[in-house]
Amino acid sequence: MTMFTYEEIDELGDGLMRSYLGDKAGSVLRADIEGFTENYLRLPVEYYSFAGNDLDKLGFISDGVTPLWINMSGRTVQQIFPKGTIVIEKALCHENESGRRRFTLSHESAHFILDKTLSQAKFHREFDSERGYSPDELKDLFDIRETQVDRMGAALLMPRFMVENVLESEGIDSRIQMFGNGILQAEDKLKVKRMACRMGVSFTSFLIRLRELKLIEYRPLNEYIAGMGINV
Secondary structure (H helix, E strand, O other): OOOOHHHHHHHHHHHHHHHHHHHHHHOOOOOOOOHHHHHOOOOEEEEEEEOOOOOOEEEEEEOOOOEEEEEEEEEEEEEOOOOOEEEHHHHHHHHHHHHHHHHHHHHHHHHHHHHOOOOOOEEEEEOOOOOOOHHHHHHHHHOOHHHHHHHHHHHHOOOOOHHHHHHOOOOOOEEEEOHHHHHHHHHHHHHHHHHHHHHHOOOOHHHHHHHOOOOEEOOOOOHHHHHHHOOO
């Protein structure tokens, strides 16, 4: 897979989503990741329950060769999907799983973008601290390839122009103020929560994205403390 800098990944994700949205890009607040994947990248998306005990398995993009164990019509079967097919865990179709479903879909789309040869079938997993992983599984879970794919997934779900659209919707001209390394004023925290909701992502994911895009203005912690009116 070609290695990109994070800045290049962000620019590529921004450009791809702008290309998909066209003239609408200036007003969109939430990425249509489903439409982007199926209509722009032309990748078919299927929803099945993954079989087995690997409960951290959320998504899969097929290489056309590697079989996948799924539950179908009450039976566990081994299925080989056409190359480029994205398979998403069916449980993520629940309304309260929208954020994880959207990110999983963007993650598998990012695999296609960063590795168009699809030399290997890939799973999207979530780390389970209570599960015992083999050395090969840990290497695969945390390698630089997956780190880049995660960054591209975020760049598709939250491209810079769309984040700036959302900031503008809250009357924020440039950046959110943060005191120390992680303290937001109560009003700004509410704004971040509203913006994350509009983008269809979690509060934490959106805050991380603001950091990545350097859209946070860091202020000394003592300024926040002084505003509390506490004599130290």
